[in-house]
Amino acid sequence: MNTTRVRTELKKYIDKLSPEQLTLVANFFEDLEAEEKIDATEELLNIPEFESIFEKANQEIKEGKVRNWKEIRN
Template sequence: MNTVEIRQQIKEYVDQLSPERLLVAADFLAYLAERDDNEATEELLKIEGFKEALAKAKKNVKQGKVISIDELQRKY
């Protein structure tokens, strides 16, 4: 079953739920989405030097040391 078919099947199930069960489903989906975000964040934080590079990037942005997307496109 591909992603489109799975989404369609989920939509069919959702359309059959009572308002109370719909709230439960919404909470569960929010939990799953948050968990994915947390796992992705943890994975990034495990990369050696990532925290330092992120801090440097934030500092550069704050100081206006950035390149616009248009400038990047012209460069490359």
């Protein structure tokens, strides 16, 4: 089943839920999203030297030592 069809089916179910059930579903979706963000953060933190590279990049941005991505692309 493709994602468009899954979304359509989910919307049908959501439209039939009581307010209490909608709250439960909303909380579940929030938890799923939070878990996904945590997983993504952990994945980044597992990259060797990521934190120091990230800090250096942020410092360079603050100092204006960056170029527009469109310039680089061309």
